[in-house]
Amino acid sequence: MSTSALPHAAAVAVAAAAGSEPVWIVPLHGHPYYDHVRLKRIFDGDDETCHRVVIVDARTLLECADRNDTDYVLSPVDNWHGGKIRGIRAFLDPGNPQIPAMPYVTIARRRGHGLLGWLGLEREGVVGFRNGQHRARYLAHAGAQAFPVEVHEREAALLAALCGA
Template structure:
């Protein structure tokens, strides 16, 4: 990694400039504990933005896409595909994979409430990176960055944006998150 690149923890940085490297923790992955991702459009003038998405919400919105190819779960991929994506995302590789690139729209839900215009749903389509996104989610990534055109960033944030879990309120027997009984 070049010394000019800046690192971002995925849940802590909602956007990043050119040269940024995003680290995505993989708590359920036996081969490595994180992946590195970079922006698709590294030029800030590209009018694309990084949004940190909730992995589950993103894939839920992607499952609604009836215009593009939607991949099956990782467990249904052939072993060569799984091995290939695992090798591609390996953080020991010199090259850094690009984060998924998506587009999003809102549409009326099927049924009376949708027909009346009272209920809508987000629909995500992958322009690139659907295998990466599904593999990251399967490996336990709660959230990861994706790139989207700036005019769709707010909509993506509203439907799929990641909200970090709240820290429990300190109690009389905890100090800085440590239980006094552990000291």
């Protein structure tokens, strides 16, 4: 997916060296340890045709993830123990030779809470993480306004509509 068509195109850049896979550069605002993070796709080759990269608004994605009552939902980064924070910070460090994979998510719609939801007039997005929930929460905590996630192609349009940057 090209980031040039997105309203927040400057929020995430895609870089590719000749003969290598694309790398998404996610700027961090106000993070004292480094100013950006590099992410790559989880799926490549034949799997690429079944999965899409969607640039999501960090805050909106986590709001949808917090609605998930069936999967494991992490607490905010401020509640993590110091070792967990240091570990994810080291893992995402752009000086690390290994480039981390972007989060992999699923999304669905369900009835909203309250009378309008009960009547079927209000629906809300619910995100589940297949992989990368720590990464996503730390990126938002570190000041990323938007970042790429990978999603199955059947869910890509819904994710872009509900959580897209």
